[in-house]
Amino acid sequence: MPQIPEQPFVLVDGSSYLYRAYHSPPHLTNSKGEATGAVYGVVNMLRSLIRQYNPKLMAVVFDAKGPTFRDDMYQEYKAQRPPMPDDLRTQVEPLYEVIKAMGLPMIVTPGVEADDVIGTLAVHAKAQGLHTLISTGDKDLAQLVNPDVTLINTMTDTIMGPDEVIEKFGIGADLIIDYLALMGDKVDNIPGVPGVGQKTALAMLQGLGSIDDIYANLDKIAALGFRGSKTMAAKLADNKEMAKLSYELATIKLDVDVTPEQMPNVLEVREPDLSTLATLYGELEFRRWLSEVRDHQTAKDDGEQVAPESGIDTSNYQCITELSDWNAYLAKLQACDLFAIDTETTALDYMVAELVGISLAINPGEAVYVPLAHDYPGAPEQLSREQVLQDLQPLLLSESHTKVGQNLKYDMSVLARYDIEFAGPLCDTMLESYVFSSVGSRHDMDSLSLKYLGHKTISFEDVAGKGAKQLTFNQVALEQAAPYAAEDADVTLQLHHVLKEKLAKEPSLQGVYDNIEMPLVPILSAVERHGVLVDSFMLGQQSVELGARLETLEQEAYEQAGKQFNLGSPKQLQEILFDQMGLPIIKKTPKGAPSTAEDVLQELALDYPLPKLIIEHRGLSKLKSTYTDKLPNMINAQTGRIHTSYHQAVTATGRLSSSDPNLQNIPIRTEEGQRVRQAFVAQEGYALVAADYSQIELRIMAHLSGDKGLLDAFSNNLDVHKATAAEVFGVNLDQVSADQRRSAKAINFGLIYGMSAFGLSKQLGIGRNQAQQYMDTYFERYPGVLEYMERTREKAEENAYVETIFGRRLYLPDIRARNVARKKAAERAAINAPMQGTAADIIKLAMLNVANWLTEPENQDVFMVMQVHDELVLEVPLHKLDEVKSKVIDLMEKSAELDVPLVVEAGHGENWQQAH
Structure with missing residues (x-):
């Protein structure tokens, strides 16, 4: 058996193993009837391969859809192959997703076959001093074997080096193409030479050498003595063109165009994306692997060990329809310190959603569902919605009861339609997860349940159906509705216990959660419900x-x-x-x-x-x-009015996003975009006030870098772009031209986003050398900025994350990647995220300050109506405009203390555009 060096460069013939796995047991399906056996087989092979060889460099290579260059050479190539079976086709995308989530590089190159990519990468690997181990079940790849390339078939556990090729085929790897060309290949429909079979081909190759040697010595074939040898020369002569074509078809291409990211030395095995793997394994119902994801693997995003629980017990859920049972449970709620709450409604739109029921949980594994408005034919009698809400209101306002929800803002907005309010201690598992690691997972309950509890929740489609016939929740029978709803409260409670403990170990993150994100929930709910x-x-x-x-x-x-x-x-x-x-x-x-x-x-x-x-x-x-x-x-x-939805747990940096409508994407600079803003108007007797932070990210850059030049410019209230232009172009401040200021502005903002000299040259329409000269001069004049960038890159690589001034954290898993492109992207994010994230924190703190001021009795007629980028928009009575503008500017400017002043500009008008 050949010796394989430690940690070889591993190439997996994914297409070969996809078909092998499909035709081999177990022929698995999940509970939805979807085929999963091929995915299971390929992933099982990959796991075994990784476990055995622990590669650092690896790629899984698949055939691309569509024809290849061989189809152009020979129309009948693989023509006899039937189309991919439907139940295999449906497994391709899930397999690709699993492979990517496992952290394995994957390559699909159009116009060539997986074999060609593998052959090309093996050549590059040899040039880079790497030994290649090719995992395949395809005999054609034997032509690639040499002292630096070994084949392994994990399904038969056989390894093939140069000696093993001779042992198996009777010829060396250098004659495998000739072998295939002579006898043809029924699988690939390579024609070969009529009348030449395996034994005949071997006899000629062993007796005379390569196919060229054979054609040069046709007169010697008869003396080889194999059956039919006397007539073989004539057959070969008559089919020389076919033999030549077959040779070309059988030859693996070794010069496929590969990108720099596909070179062997950068095809790095990454840490798996556990949250995505958990979701995929849950959907595929690979339960054992899902358990391993939770119990044994280290989370990629933040280094924590995933919670060891093995799912949750859902057998102790109760559906309460009797008043006596409700009163008994209410007494338990009154006696507890903390409970989870979740609403079931008729719609996702909080402005029209009707309350159908409420689920509650006090202890893990024990949850209740209280149906209030199920109205399908034959629905049992239920408790009065008004009575249950009246009973709950004191608890929801209580300072001694902690209320836990998942996306609590939605429940808050729905219950507000029934004049039910929340106060006292509030917790939101979505925000706990988001603050703990904004990039580590999706933050919906189903994903978090899989990640932290190892529990696959009941989906809405499981109880309500899907498509045009999907039921609204009030139409769902209690037998299905109660377990689904109670599970929501139970899972939310258990997630809170896990996530609260994780946050408690990170004081800075706990501070972001306690002081910024959680207090913002009721404020955003009020802004959304007021609308614009x-x-x-x-x-x-x-x-x-x-x-x-x-x-x-x-x-x-x-x-x-x-x-x-x-x-x-x-x-x-x-x-x-x-x-x-x-x-x-x-x-x-x-x-x-x-x-x-x-x-x-x-x-x-x-x-x-x-x-x-x-x-x-x-x-x-x-x-x-x-x-x-x-x-x-x-x-x-x-x-x-229109009522947008603000999302706290979407962007990696902490910025709010919005949907239905997305207020963040209305173009600011175009005339048409400005006209859309004109359509956002104030009610009669009011005006809109727009208060916007001026150059906040540049000011944060000055603070973070401590650069004297920037600090002086902002502290002296200079036009920072003009000041930069004066430094870069070596002119007096009063001599800076409009074009010079424009260039300086591009440099200032470009640096924040990690722009290269090439990017700057494109933006300014100048040569790359000149753009580089501008940047070099900038760093000479503002050395603190360059030092900040270098310091940030180093700290990011050391910690795998960066932080805002307030302690918000952004994890950067690619900061240590060997792939240059991924690493550079992570470095750019490392420089920008502290600025963008700090700006997000400041505008959120400003919202808290302004909202707190608006609670004063004399301000009840002033409303916050929008938050977009670094801007707050309020609806203000005309007689209060000057007072409100002055106060809002003051509150926003005092929301954070930096080494440079925060400056807020405010305007007003009949519409949003006029307010600028």
């Missing part, structure tokens, strides 16, 4: 105008292209720009097609008119569909 007025007539007018402009753009695009096409189709656009017009290909998609992404079009638009038209069309089309068409339909019938 929009002028639907104005939006309707703009929609008509945008529609007309889009038609004009389409006609102009057709003229440029010379024909009509769908401007929204990347495929058609790709054909027009690159096939028909021959524009330069800037970047390719993962599948190898020319990219038509936004950044590509922007670069092409500098020189060509059609991409410029496409960009404008895309922008206006999105604005129309997302805002001018949609906003009028989102106006609540009862309030006459």
Whole structure:
């Protein structure tokens, strides 16, 4: 048996093993009837391989969809193969997801086969001094074997080096292609030479040598003495072209184009993504592996050991429909210190959702569901909604009872429709998870349950069905509804116990949770429920105008292209720009097609008119569909306002996001975007006040870096972009031109986002050397900034995370990656995240301060209506404008103490745009 060096470069022939696993037992399915056996087989092989060889460098290679260059050479190549079975096709994507979540590099290259990629990587590996171990069941790959390349078949546990190839085939690896070319390959439909079988091919190769040697010595074949040897020379002569074609078809390509990220020395095995693996293993119902994920693996994101519980007991749930049972449970609630609460409703929209029932949990494994409004035919009598809410209200307001929820803001908003309020200690498991590690998991209850409790929750579709026939919860029978609802409260309670303990070990994170995120929940609920007025007539007018402009753009695009096409189709656009017009290909998609992404079009638009038209069309089309068409339909019938949903647990850096509508994405700089903002209006007798932090991330950069030049500029209230321009271009402050200030602004903001000299050169339209010179001069004038960047990179690599001024943490798992591109991206995030995250913390603290001031009796007629980026928007009575603006500026500027002053600019107007 050949000796394999320690930790070889491992290449897995994924396609070979996918089919082998599919045809081998166990033929598994999950409880939904979905086939999972092929996924199980391949993953089992990968786990075994990793366990045995512990590779640091590895790739799993699959065939891409579509034809390859061999199909062009020979139309009958693999033509006899049936299409992939449906129950195998459905397993491909889940398998890809599992492989990626395992931290294994995966390669799918269009136009060639997995064998060709493997052969090419083996050649590169040898040049890099690496020994390659190829895991496959395909005999064709024997042609790659040499002292630096070994094959292993984990299904038969056989290893093949040069000697083993001779032992198995009777010839060396250097003659395997000749062997396949002569006798053909029925599996791949390689024709070979008619009349040449395995024994005949071996006799000629062993007797005369390679296929070239055989054709050079046709007259010597008869003397070899094998059966049919006397007529073989004529057959070979008659089929020389077929033999040549077969040789080409059987030859593994060794010069496939590979990207720098696909070179062997950077194909690094990463730490697995446990939360994703847990979710996938849960869906596939690979229970043993799910248990291992929880019990034995180290979490990638934060280094903690995953909770050792082995799921939860759901057998002690109770459905309460009798008043005596409710009173007994109410007494337990009154006597406890902490309980979990969850609402079941008719809709996800908190403004229209009707309360159907409430679930509660005091002790792990013991939960109740109190149905209040199930109204399906034959539904049993239920308790009075008004009575149960009246009983609960004192507890929800109690200072001595801690209320725990998962996304508590939703429950808070729903119950507010029934005049039920929350106060006292509140906890939210979604926010506990988010603060503990914003990038470590999805923060929905199902994902958290799998990750921390090893428990797969009952899905809504399990009880309500799916698609057009899906029931609303009030239509779900109590037999199904009660376990589902009670489980929500129980899981929430158990998650709180796990996550509370984790946060308690991290005082800075605990501070972010206690002082920023949790207090913000009731404030965001109030902002959402108050909503903001929009002028639907104005939006309707703009929609008509945008529609007309889009038609004009389409006609102009057709003229440029010379024909009509769908401007929204990347495929058609790709054909027009690159096939028909021959524009330069800037970047390719993962599948190898020319990219038509936004950044590509922007670069092409500098020189060509059609991409410029496409960009404008895309922008206006999105604005129309997302805002001018949609906003009028989102106006609540009862309030006459739109009510967005703010999300605290989405962005990695702590920024709020919003949806339905997304207020963060309305373009600020375009005339059309500004007109959308004009449609956000104040009620009669009021104005909108917009208060915005000025250059907050640059001020945070000055604080974090401690650079004297930046500190002085901000402390002396200078125009920081002008000050930077004066330093970089070596001119007096009063001599700075508009172009110089624009360049300095690009440098200031570019550095925050880790922009390279190449990126700066593109943005300013200058040469790369000149852009580099600007940056070098900048760092000479502001050395503290360069020191901050270097210090941050070092600390990030040491800790695998960075922090905001307030202790919020962003984990950077790729900061230690050997892959250069991933590492560079993580370094850019390391520099930017403390600034962006600190800005997020400050605006949240500002919301807390302003909201606290608004609770004073004299301010009950002032309302916070929006938070967008670094801006707060309030609806203010006209007679209070000056007072409110002054106070809000003061509160926002005092929300944090930095080494430079925070500056807030506030304006007002009839609409949001005027307020700027």
